[in-house]
Amino acid sequence: MSMLDAALAGLVGILHWKAFLLMIVGIVISSTLVAMPGVGSKTAIALLLPFAFVLEKFEAVALIVSIWAVSNTANSITAIMFSVPGGGGSQATIMDGYPMAQRGEAARALAAAFTSSALGGVFGALVLLAAIPVVRPLVLLLGAPEFFILVMMGVAMVGSLSGNAPLKGIAVGALGLAISMMGIHSLTGVPRYTFDSIYLFDGIGLVPLTIGLFAIPELIFLATRGKGISNVSLGNLSEGRMQGIKDAFKNWWLIIRCSVVGVWVGIIPGLGSSVADWFAYGHAMQTCKGARETFGKGDVRGVIAVDAATNAKEGGSLIPTLAFGIPGSSTLALIFGGLLIVGIKPGREILTTQLDVTFSIIWLLIIGSVLTSVLCLLFTRQLAMATMLRPSILVPVILAMAVLGSFANSNRIDDVVVMMGFGVVGYVLRAGGWPRPPLLLGVVLGPLAENFLWTSLQVYGVGFLVRPGVLILLTVLVITVAYPYLVRRRADSKARSVPGEGV
Amino acid sequence: MISRVLKSSMLTLGLLLVFGYVIFEAVGQPIQAKLFPMTVGSVGFGLVAIQFGRELWTAWTESVGGVAAKAGQQEGATDFAITDIEKTRIGRLRAAEQFGWLAGLLGGLFLLGFYISVPLMVGLYLLRHRESPKLIIAMTVGVALVVWGVFNQLLNLPFPQGLILEWLNL
Numbered sequence: 001m002s003m004l005d006a007a008l009a010g011l012v013g014i015l016h017w018k019a020f021l022l023m024i025v026g027i028v029i030s031s032t033l034v035a036m037p038g039v040g041s042k043t044a045i046a047l048l049l050p051f052a053f054v055l056e057k058f059e060a061v062a063l064i065v066s067i068w069a070v071s072n073t074a075n076s077i078t079a080i081m082f083s084v085p086g087g088g089g090s091q092a093t094i095m096d097g098y099p100m101a102q103r104g105e106a107a108r109a110l111a112a113a114f115t116s117s118a119l120g121g122v123f124g125a126l127v128l129l130a131a132i133p134v135v136r137p138l139v140l141l142l143g144a145p146e147f148f149i150l151v152m153m154g155v156a157m158v159g160s161l162s163g164n165a166p167l168k169g170i171a172v173g174a175l176g177l178a179i180s181m182m183g184i185h186s187l188t189g190v191p192r193y194t195f196d197s198i199y200l201f202d203g204i205g206l207v208p209l210t211i212g213l214f215a216i217p218e219l220i221f222l223a224t225r226g227k228g229i230s231n232v233s234l235g236n237l238s239e240g241r242m243q244g245i246k247d248a249f250k251n252w253w254l255i256i257r258c259s260v261v262g263v264w265v266g267i268i269p270g271l272g273s274s275v276a277d278w279f280a281y282g283h284a285m286q287t288c289k290g291a292r293e294t295f296g297k298g299d300v301r302g303v304i305a306v307d308a309a310t311n312a313k314e315g316g317s318l319i320p321t322l323a324f325g326i327p328g329s330s331t332l333a334l335i336f337g338g339l340l341i342v343g344i345k346p347g348r349e350i351l352t353t354q355l356d357v358t359f360s361i362i363w364l365l366i367i368g369s370v371l372t373s374v375l376c377l378l379f380t381r382q383l384a385m386a387t388m389l390r391p392s393i394l395v396p397v398i399l400a401m402a403v404l405g406s407f408a409n410s411n412r413i414d415d416v417v418v419m420m421g422f423g424v425v426g427y428v429l430r431a432g433g434w435p436r437p438p439l440l441l442g443v444v445l446g447p448l449a450e451n452f453l454w455t456s457l458q459v460y461g462v463g464f465l466v467r468p469g470v471l472i473l474l475t476v477l478v479i480t481v482a483y484p485y486l487v488r489r490r491a492d493s494k495a496r497s498v499p500g501e502g503v
Numbered sequence: 504m505i506s507r508v509l510k511s512s513m514l515t516l517g518l519l520l521v522f523g524y525v526i527f528e529a530v531g532q533p534i535q536a537k538l539f540p541m542t543v544g545s546v547g548f549g550l551v552a553i554q555f556g557r558e559l560w561t562a563w564t565e566s567v568g569g570v571a572a573k574a575g576q577q578e579g580a581t582d583f584a585i586t587d588i589e590k591t592r593i594g595r596l597r598a599a600e601q602f603g604w605l606a607g608l609l610g611g612l613f614l615l616g617f618y619i620s621v622p623l624m625v626g627l628y629l630l631r632h633r634e635s636p637k638l639i640i641a642m643t644v645g646v647a648l649v650v651w652g653v654f655n656q657l658l659n660l661p662f663p664q665g666l667i668l669e670w671l672n673l
Binding site for chain 2: 050051053054167168170171174175177178181185187188190192193216219220221223224225390392393395396397399400403404407408411413416417420423424427428429431432434449450453454457
């Protein structure tokens with residue numbers, strides 16, 4: 001299939017009424033849920049994954065990807081209006097968005113945020129589009145040994161970067177890999193870690209595991225907080241909207257620069273929205289005229305920079321996910337798992353025989369980004385009202401969905417037990433300061449890693465470890481894992497050498 | 504000091520045991536089946552052992568110097584760090600209550616099946632939080648309709664009946 005044919009097939013697939021409708025459903029669900037801190041896009045994807053079982057290829061892609069792709073747009077609502085970050089990517093939005101809202105310019109700030117989100121999202125998708133012809137031949141050059149190292153690199157990088165304790169992160173990633181081994185080994189037929197349970201012969205289901213690991217601890221957080229995030233009056237949310245849109249277009253060059261920052265952060269596995277937003281904010285502060293005096297006091301450019309970057313990031317993060325099969329975050333790992341459920345295999349296949357799916361994702365990013373911004377502009381008040389929902393109403397509904405979604409994995413009540421078990425594991429990990437994302441990544445990538453390792457050994461013997469590609473990747477891996485640790489050690493020793501400053 | 508370390512490092516020790524078991528179970532298997540478990544188990548065991556060593560070291564320096572060291576303080580928690588309210592007594596009680604609801608729901612699923620347990624849990628949860636009767640009825644009925652309409656009729660999920668209903672032949 002030529003690239004042009006694939007692009008056309010992807011567009012037609014996404015514009016089919018069923019897929020389009022599911023994309024709208026995904027956008028509405030995502031935008032509503034991210035408006036409530038504690039219920040993120042990850043929980044939403046996990047709860048909706050069971051529906052992917054009964055959907056066609058493009059329909060499933062439309063539903064799963066749209067929930068994730070637009071989750072950084074609506075989370076600006078709580079950040080700007082209530083100074084509560086709706087997700088990792090909206091922390092820096094508060095810096096200037098909230099002071100603007102306090103000045104009575106909430107509508108302007110929101111409109112600027114939504115418009116720059118759309119432009120950033122489209123930019124990210126275009127970069128992904130431009131990357132395909134570049135990475136396609138590269139992917140075809142790589143063999144099993146390189147892919148094995150790439151997969152391990154993904155787990156290690158997410159492990160080392162998803163917290164400030166790389167050791168804990170990588171260990172949790174290894175735990176995920178260990179969990180992925182449960183069940184009948186595909187090559188030998190030997191049952192591994194099944195404890196003589198027939199249920200475990202098929203391994204642990206991705207859906208109950210994810211729901212348990214992420215939705216249950218978040219649910220407990222919601223219940224513990226005991227009240228909604230806001231019950232204040234929403235005020236006028238339409239006056240100043242046009243000005244906000246104009247602000248975004250007037251600062252188009254800032255949007256492009258910050259989108260580049262976002263794409264760059266997205267490409268590196270492990271760095272998430274919470275890094276992209278601060279990088280973009282810092283970049284804007286350093287490069288915008290008079291920013292040092294006005295940023296933090298309600299400068300619209302601060303809002304524009306952050307929202308463009310966090311949305312552009314999504315396109316960038318899909319490059320390693322789709323091309324090399326390295327999801328850079330737990331949410332992407334979940335999408336990766338969802339694509340596997342419907343028979344789409346990221347890596348070599350998605351860039352060759354299933355290129356139309358890749359293009360459908362790009363189209364989805366473009367159409368979804370614009371649609372979400374329009375919907376958010378039109379329904380800001382309704383979305384903001386979601387923040388007023390009390391946890392006592394949300395918790396039982398999400399719990400019910402969690403139970404039903406888990407059961408849908410393989411129509412067995414054991415899945416519900418597994419979900420609850422991983423709920424406890426997730427809560428304990430969270431309480432102990434062990435990051436959960438690497439675990440999910442390990443579970444999703446484990447089977448791939450094992451296959452690549454075995455193929456590498458069969459074809460090249462132990463010598464696969466000294467192939468040039470492997471050595472280069474291993475060097476990158478060591479540098480990436482060791483660098484944050486060394487930087488922190490240097491900072492610690494500096495702080496110790498200057499008494500008083502390190503306190 | 505030992506009891507304090509053991510208490511704060513329970514999770515680390517647990518993980519150490521898990522990786523130990525991963526290696527132990529893999530030993531007797533054919534090479535294809537044990538290669539990956541041995542590799543992952545060894546790496547995981549090594550990493551967690553180092554972490555445990557660090558925790559011991561931190562506890563020791565704290566007990567000797569009386570200064571709280573950095574290593575144990577919620578490091579690695581940027582995922583979604585536990586909030587201050589969750590650390591309070593009320594927070595812990597509320598968390599325990601949620602686990603109670605989970606356990607109760609699971610028991611209900613075994614005994615009464617999905618059609619009854621799931622809406623019942625929603626209704627009881629709302630009742631426990633003193634929501635208005637109108638809302639309780641509306642949401643309970645709504646959830647019951649979703650269980651039946653979306654999950655049974657649309658997704659064709661064959662929900663088990665529950666032991667009591669089976670026993671009563673209903």
